[in-house]
Amino acid sequence: MKKQSSLSEMKKREEIAAYVFLSPYLLATLVFTIGMLLFALYISLHDWNLFQSPEFAGVKNYIKAFRSEDFRRGFLNIAWYTLIVVFTQTFVAVFMAVILFKPIPGKQFFRTFFYAPSVTSSVVISMIFIWLYLKTGYINLLFGKVAEIFGGEWQNVEWLNKPDGLFQLLARGVGGDIEYGKWYLHGPSVTWMAIMVQAVYTTSPTFMIMFLAALVNIPSSLYESASIDGASSWKQFWKITMPMLRPITLLVVVLGTMGCIQMFDYVKLMTAGGPLGTTLVPVYQIYTETLGINGPIRAGYGAAMAFILAVVIFALTYIQRKFIEEKTEQY
Amino acid sequence: METRILLRNTIRISGKFKIGLRYLVLLGISVVLFAPFVLSFLGTLKTNAEIIAWPPKIFPENWLWNNWADTWNTDLGRGGTFPRWLFNTSFLAIVTATLQVLFCAMGGYAFARLKFKGKNIIFTFMLSSMMLPGIVTLVPKYVFMAKIHLINTYWALILPGSVEAFGIFLLTQYFKSIPGELEEACKIDGASYLDIFRNVIIPLSKPALLTLFILKFQAMWNNFMEALLYLSKVSMWTLNVALMTFQQQYVSQRNLVLVGVMFNAFPVLILFFLFSKYYMEGVSFSGLKG
Numbered sequence: 001m002k003k004q005s006s007l008s009e010m011k012k013r014e015e016i017a018a019y020v021f022l023s024p025y026l027l028a029t030l031v032f033t034i035g036m037l038l039f040a041l042y043i044s045l046h047d048w049n050l051f052q053s054p055e056f057a058g059v060k061n062y063i064k065a066f067r068s069e070d071f072r073r074g075f076l077n078i079a080w081y082t083l084i085v086v087f088t089q090t091f092v093a094v095f096m097a098v099i100l101f102k103p104i105p106g107k108q109f110f111r112t113f114f115y116a117p118s119v120t121s122s123v124v125i126s127m128i129f130i131w132l133y134l135k136t137g138y139i140n141l142l143f144g145k146v147a148e149i150f151g152g153e154w155q156n157v158e159w160l161n162k163p164d165g166l167f168q169l170l171a172r173g174v175g176g177d178i179e180y181g182k183w184y185l186h187g188p189s190v191t192w193m194a195i196m197v198q199a200v201y202t203t204s205p206t207f208m209i210m211f212l213a214a215l216v217n218i219p220s221s222l223y224e225s226a227s228i229d230g231a232s233s234w235k236q237f238w239k240i241t242m243p244m245l246r247p248i249t250l251l252v253v254v255l256g257t258m259g260c261i262q263m264f265d266y267v268k269l270m271t272a273g274g275p276l277g278t279t280l281v282p283v284y285q286i287y288t289e290t291l292g293i294n295g296p297i298r299a300g301y302g303a304a305m306a307f308i309l310a311v312v313i314f315a316l317t318y319i320q321r322k323f324i325e326e327k328t329e330q331y
Numbered sequence: 332m333e334t335r336i337l338l339r340n341t342i343r344i345s346g347k348f349k350i351g352l353r354y355l356v357l358l359g360i361s362v363v364l365f366a367p368f369v370l371s372f373l374g375t376l377k378t379n380a381e382i383i384a385w386p387p388k389i390f391p392e393n394w395l396w397n398n399w400a401d402t403w404n405t406d407l408g409r410g411g412t413f414p415r416w417l418f419n420t421s422f423l424a425i426v427t428a429t430l431q432v433l434f435c436a437m438g439g440y441a442f443a444r445l446k447f448k449g450k451n452i453i454f455t456f457m458l459s460s461m462m463l464p465g466i467v468t469l470v471p472k473y474v475f476m477a478k479i480h481l482i483n484t485y486w487a488l489i490l491p492g493s494v495e496a497f498g499i500f501l502l503t504q505y506f507k508s509i510p511g512e513l514e515e516a517c518k519i520d521g522a523s524y525l526d527i528f529r530n531v532i533i534p535l536s537k538p539a540l541l542t543l544f545i546l547k548f549q550a551m552w553n554n555f556m557e558a559l560l561y562l563s564k565v566s567m568w569t570l571n572v573a574l575m576t577f578q579q580q581y582v583s584q585r586n587l588v589l590v591g592v593m594f595n596a597f598p599v600l601i602l603f604f605l606f607s608k609y610y611m612e613g614v615s616f617s618g619l620k621g
Contacts, residue, residue, distance in 0.1 A: 011446070017524040018447035024434035025457075025494045032468065032491045033460055039471035050474060099356055110357050112607045117364050119603045119610070120596045121553035123571040127578055127592045128371045131585055136385040138370060144386075156385075205364070206614055213615030255617075262466050265555050269575055283466055290470050291560075303470040310467045317462070 044303035049296055061304035071305060073183060074282040075312075080188040081281070082260040085199050090252050092204040097211035098241070111212065118205040122265035129198045130270055133159035162190035163276040180276065189278035195266050203259070207252045214248035215241070250324040254317045261313050282309045368596070375399065375589045382585050395586075402590035407580075410566030411573070413594060419562075420552055420569040421598070423485060427492040428548040432540050434494035439502030440528050444514070454503075457496045473560050487561035492551060498543050501616055505539035506532060542613040545606050552599055570595045 019026075044061055046054035065071050100111055117125075132138050140156040147154040165186025168178045178185050188196070218241065226236050264283040267273060273280040282305060288294050290302035370389070374382050375398055377391040406412050441447070442454055472491065481487040514527050522530070533540070558569045568576070574595055578588045603610055 014445055014524070015447040018441040018445035018450075021437040021441040021445070021524070021528070022453070025438040025496075025499060026453075028434075028491070028494045029457075029460070032472065033463070036468040036471040036475065037463075039475065040467055043471055043474065048474075050477060096360065099353060099360075102353070104350065104353060110361070111611070112604070113361060114364060115607070115611070115614075116600060116603055117368060119549055119599050121571055121599075122555055123553075123574050124592050124596045125367075127574060127588060128367045130578070131371070131374065131382075131589065132367060134383065136383050136387060138366075138387055141386055201364075201367075209611055209614040210617070258462075258464060262464060268555075268559070286466065286470065287556075287560075290473060299470055299474055306466045306470055310464045313464045313466075314462075 048299045086256040093207035096208040101215045115205045126269040159194040218244045402587045416573040424548045424551040427551045430493035431547040435498030438499040442503040443506035483564045542609040546613040
């Protein structure tokens with residue numbers, strides 16, 4: 001009898017201890033996750049300039065966001081960005097990981113070396129690339145040298161101030177044009193693509209490390225039996241390596257998508273949405289509205305845009321998950 | 332016989348050729364990855380006229396090391412100096428990383444070792460909260476910080492950054508891999524949960540704790556958006572915020588801006604090369620959770 005009560009007492013002590021250990025996390029989550037989510041919802045349903053008391057506005061802010069041409073434009077820009085950057089960085093990361101995975105002297109050294117630039121901040125990267133992308137910068141020098149080799153001539157480009165879109169340039173190449181008003185037909189602008197290059201440059205090595213970790217976990221017996229069956233290394237790559245990398249590819253795509261859609265730093269640091277709105281992105285708009293950078297503070301509008309963006313991210317990552325999981329079941 | 336030797340030699344040569352080719356690719360990638368940094372470093376030693384001249388040269392005409400001193404001694408007034416920004420950034424990075432390690436270890440211990448009501452629910456909630464896009468809580472967090480007057484204090488960055496789902500998850504997984512016999516023995520000796528946490532779990536988990544510390548140190552060092560939102564006073568800026576403004580005010584002195592870039596990049600790069608193993612493990616872990 002006595003033993004039982006002490007047992008339940010011990011259980012209780014364990015429970016109390018657990019909650020004490022968890023209390024910092026629970027408190028932080030309560031305030032900064034759950035509390036802030038509810039607060040975000042509240043703000044998005046009000047007009048609020050942070051000085052006067054908030055005024056109830058219903059779903060007005062959401063409707064305003066959908067009607068805003070700038071917001072739609074930001075969405076199209078970020079869609080191009082996400083599509084191209086996620087695809088390219090995943091491809092580059094797999095490529096680097098596969099090259100580095102094969103036993104080769106100095107492998108460890110290269111692995112460390114490749115990852116190093118990724119540990120620096122987006123500000124560092126932006127400041128460097130602002131300079132490289134100057135009209136008199138090294139990127140133009142590089143293009144000039146390449147053009148020289150092929151006997152052509154290179155007109156120096158001001159990379160961060162070139163609003164011409166990809167499709168616009170293509171149309172001009174065949175003698176036509178797309179007028180500037182029809183922004184939705186332009187495709188990503190030259191400036192926007194320059195920023196994409198920079199983004200791929202910084203993110204690929206991080207994802208390379210993830211792919212390398214996954215490659216280590218592929219049982220080598222799979223390759224051995226394939227070799228005995230006489231499968232070429234090219235075939236082994238497509239039949240063994242790629243299928244085994246599916247789960248990690250899913251994660252890299254999902255993480256990449258989440259990161260890309262919430263892109264802010266490069267736009268804030270390098271273009272402020274310009275030239276001609278071709279690098280305008282939703283998070284930058286949320287930031288300018290909430291702080292009132294281009295007009296009055298509109299926290300409610302900012303919060304509403306953030307919610308719309310979050311729903312889009314959820315939907316996208318959910319679809320990606322479903323899509324890749326379905327494909328994986330065959331194996 | 333002869334053909335066989337010929338064949339063997341061909342294979343050997345093609346093998347060597349393959350390795351050579353692979354090194355060539357690796358070297359190419361290294362050049363692409365490091366050229367921006369090397370060029371910027373050389374740029375810090377040039378005059379501003381050199382830095383924007385066409386065509387750009389690789390090496391400086393005179394190696395102007397005093398650019399570094401000039402930047403270090405730049406004073407924007409009201410406490411806006413590089414030593415001050417360096418202090419702000421290091422302070423924030425060290426404090427948040429330390430708190431993360433402590434609080435996440437506590438949470439991880441509870442999840443890995445203790446039984447309590449609601450454990451599964453809280454753990455599942457925690458995992459799903461990692462998929463929550465950070466952008467949703469950005470506006471309310473800013474308003475909240477403004478309303479409780481934490482703008483332009485270190486607290487605005489320390490409080491929300493002191494414990495995170497990712498860290499708890501990482502440490503929970505690590506603690507689970509520690510064999511439990513030692514703890515059982517301690518329990519029989521009458522040790523409390525705090526004793527076990529302090530004397531058994533923490534000492535046995537140093538690599539994981541160090542990994543988390545480094546990842547969070549880097550995250551705070553590189554934090555841009557929150558620092559930009561919460562720290563508007565010149566004397567409170569972190570290096571990232573300062574560098575942005577510095578670049579806007581010193582457009583005519585890009586060489587000094589590049590020195591600022593080095594001040595910002597070197598500490599994390601040094602930390603990385605010292606502890607690269609722990610970095611890689613942390614990044615690989617975030618890949619394995621999928």
